[in-house]
Amino acid sequence: MPTLTNDMMRSIILDHYSHPLNKHDAPNSNYEKVHMHSDNCIDDLDIFLLVENNIITDACFNGVACAISTASTDIMCELLRGKNVDDGKYIIEQYHHMIHEEEFDESVLEEALAFINTSKQAARIRCATIGWNAADEILKDK
Template sequence: MSEIGIYQQTILEHSKNPLNFKSLKTCTHQANGNNPLCGDKVEIFTNIKNDINDEICFQGTGCAISIASASILTKVLNKKSVQDSKNILENFIKMVENKEFNFDLLNNEEKTLLMTFSELQKFPMRSKCATMSWSTFNAALNRDNYNTEAKV
């Protein structure tokens, strides 16, 4: 199977069976994201304890790319420090936007998961589908305000 085929398979797997697809009744940080152009919506929840993302989960609706991206975000950023999470999310968005990026903070499995979205560089109209959950997570990290709306 080609590298592109493996990436497509990963997106399909995560969109059909997303990881951490639930809400948290109590959480320290939360934000909502909405892409009105395509209808994707996401709500990200996290509990930060001792500057570590102790638990990350999401709920939402949208295309396969949007749901898979949120699922992979929860897997990659869980148990990471807030600072490392911000670094990784900035570099993820840079990668999708075809800018210089660095995933040195990640292990090989995590790098492979994020690289799943590297093909979107060829389809800029779909980049917001992949980055919406990451921008929403960033909004959650930057605010302790419940029901914060992320701009995508």
């Protein structure tokens, strides 16, 4: 994947914040839900995953959220959709490595690479990971 420029990263985040693709309630009750709220931000979200036959067939979220949590969760939904559970877990793990400035496999993160600068604003790490932690919670026992 070509390196993203700052301008590209900005427009990815703004785009997913202003026009999230996956910000809606689960369309039916087959989805597994985890509720997350942040102790240092207003973020108060439900994350929904539909896992069928070891495949994450759909992902969406809804609630009150800041720019960083909205965009990062929206991108996560895009990334997880269609992946098998192990690949999904791997993507989440690599994302966490990136956020915490550790070595990571950038080949799987696609647009989520836009959050590489999150640690510049350490107070917002929680926002950039809130949706990802929720998905991890659902996938961890699978």
